[in-house]
Amino acid sequence: MEILKYCKALADETRARLVNVLLRFELNVGEIVQLMEMGQSRISRHLKILADSGLVECRRDGLWAFYRASDSGPGRNFLDGVAPVMEGEAVFGQDLARAAKVIRERMAQTRQFFDSIADDWDRLNKEVLGSMDLRGEIVSRVSGCDVAADLGCGTGELLALMAQKSRTVIGVDSSPKMLELAEDRFHGDARVSLRIGELSFLPLRDWEADCVVVSLVLHHLARPLEALVEAGRVLKTGGRLVVAEFDKHDNEVMRTEYGDRQLGIANREMRGWLEKAGFEVREQTEYKVNMGLAVILYEAVRL
Ligand SMILES: C[S@@+](CC[C@H](N)C(=O)[O-])C[C@H]1O[C@@H](n2cnc3c(N)ncnc32)[C@H](O)[C@@H]1O
Missing domain, CATH: 3.40.50.150 (Vaccinia Virus protein VP39)
Structure with missing residues (x-):
């Protein structure tokens, strides 16, 4: 049953936190590791389960991989249904704030890069x-x-x-x-x-x-x-x-x-x-x- 596949993929605290962040941001593995403060192999294992279920998409870009919540399809419909339930939990809000910080740091790096090569x-x-x-x-x-x-x-x-x-x-x-x-x-x-x-x-x-x-x-x-x-x-x-x-x-x-x-x-x-x-x-x-x-x-x- 399709519904069980999505429920199982989401029935884990780390994966629920990942989905919450990836609904708002597209991030590479390094950035996800940084904001979740967990080892890369653990994060990669959870991302694979989410990607296999269809809740999350992996976009390959040369040697790098970027992850985001699926844009469309039944996986996305499921996420749109559960997203409002996540809104009240403090941990999800903290994760979003950390993800925004990671993105701000990345923007600062881009700024420094262009300053240095101007x-x-x-x-x-x-x-x-x-x-x-x-x-x-x-x-x-x-x-x-x-x-x-x-x-x-x-x-x-x-x-x-x-x-x-x-x-x-x-x-x-x-x-x-x-x-x-x-x-x-x-x-x-x-x-x-x-x-x-x-x-x-x-x-x-x-x-x-x-x-x-x-x-x-x-x-x-x-x-x-x-x-x-x-x-x-x-x-x-x-x-x-x-x-x-x-x-x-x-x-x-x-x-x-x-x-x-x-x-x-x-x-x-x-x-x-x-x-x-x-x-x-x-x-x-x-x-x-x-x-x-x-x-x-x-x-x-x-x-
Ligand atoms: C590859 S250069 C292109 C410059 C110019 N448009 C051209 O075609 O020659 C990219 C420029 O975008 C600026 N830039 C990069 N990220 C930006 C951002 N998030 N907001 C504003 N400018 C940004 C950089 O500082 C840099 O000057």
Whole structure:
């Protein structure tokens, strides 16, 4: 009986705690071990039982594995039924607070990583993109905007091109060092607003922009969908979104040398997220670049 399979999988305190956390966050094994304060073999055994039951999904990403509660299907229906019962227990609340802390620490690591490579970023970028003019391709798709925002703007090279084609531009980045270099580029130009912030909590008002660009940033995030929902919040209805992202790949160098959290994003997953975040994808173009990678440009409209 299907119901017994789910009940058995959940009939253990550790597994109930894991499910509670994985309903909110997608985490790798190291992060789960850190927040649960248990040995890796014990955690792996429990994760296997949950994954075998269909309550939890394992997403392979090169040599790494990420876990989250199943998105759909009977396992998910079961979890949606039991989730409200978990809400009152103190231990579940404490686990969620610890998981949020693990994610905050990870964001701080990303920030430190980009601070440390900021001076070298434009060269590193060229190493990956080779002769592909990604910025030119993006700008040709977002010209004529009133307010154009570049989320994860780095040193502002793309923003400078966007500023030539739009009335005003906003650059957001979480790395203070990257933004410092961007500030040097613009010398206080009044049409350019540089703002420090996270993609999951943008320092922009609702409907502030009519064009938004997210270029080679989503693979650094723990929850890319959350960033796309935020992009939707700050975009006017009918506003344009351009996302540039690596297609799924297996080049681990991108993780070790370039600080990527995940090895690209599968086309189906990206299109699903865009739809969930309230966008309609109008065009998609793929470009082969260096290191066996491909960049996909998604052009979407805020519905
Ligand atoms: C790979 S670089 C891409 C820079 C630029 N968009 C480009 O295409 O050249 C990623 C940028 O996103 C920023 N970033 C990473 N995670 C972020 C986050 N959670 N919130 C805001 N910016 C973030 C980094 O500091 C870095 O400047």
